[in-house]
Amino acid sequence: MAGLDDFAKRIDRIAVRVEGNVEKTVKSCAQVVLRSVVEATPVDTGYARSNWTPELDRAFEGLFPARVPGKAGSTAEENAAAAIEAGTPTIEAFDIKNNESVHITNNAPHIQPLNDGHSNQAPAGFVRMAVMEGLATVKGAKIVED
Template sequence: MSFSSDLGRFSVASLQAVERITRAIKLELFSGVILDTPVDTGRARGNWQTSTGYPKTSTVERFGANASLNEMRNSLGGLDGTTYLTNNLPYIEALEYGHSIQARSPDGMLRKNFARINQIVQRAINQHSI
C-alpha cells in the first residue's frame, strides 16, 4: 500500500462519516421537532414538510406525525445542499409559544430541540465517526 492510496481511502471514509453524521443530526433534530408539536387534530404535526434546496411554501392535508416523519427520512439530503423543515400553517408560531391546551411545554417544539443541538451533534459524532 502506498501513502497516496491510504490517504485516498481515509479521505473517502472521512467524507462518508461526515455524511452519516450530518444525516443523523438532521434526523434527530427534525424528528424531535415533529414529535414535540402539540396534537389536537394532528394537522400541525402532519404539516411539517422536509425539502432540500428550497423551503416548501404551501400546506398539506395530512394528519399526524407518520407522514411527516416518513417524508423527512426520505428527504433529508446530506452534504450536497441545505435541508429545510417547514410548517406553513398560520397558527404554527402560536403553537411554538404555548398557545395550545395540548402543549406539553412552554418551551415550544423548535426552541426546545435547538436548545439541545450540542448534545445531538455530539451523539451523532460518537455514533458515526470513522
C-alpha cells in the same frame, strides 16, 4: 516517489471516509430533529403536526392538509407517524456530494404562536429544543477515524 503516491492514496481514502461519516451525521441529526419537532408539536386537528417537511438545500414552501384529520388531538399519533414517514425518504436522500443542507420547515400559519407557547400541550421553544436534541445526538460523532 512511491512515498508521496502512497501518502496521496491514503489521504484520498480518508477523505472518502470523512465524507461518508459527515453524510451519516447529517442524516442522523435531521432525523432526530424531525421526530422531535413533530412529536412536540401541539395537536388539535393534526394540521400543524402534518406540515413538518424536510427539503434538501432549500426550505419547503407548500402546505398540506392534516394527514389524518381529527378533532381535539384524536389523531395525534397517526399524524406524527405519517409526517415522520413522509419526511424520512427526503432525509435519507441527502448526498454529501450533491446537497449542502437539510431544511425542516413548517408553513402552518399558527406554528409560530404554538412555538411561542400558545398551547399548553408543549412548552414555548419546542422547535429550539428539537434542534438541540438533534445536535446532542451527533455531538460525539466520529468524522475522522483513527
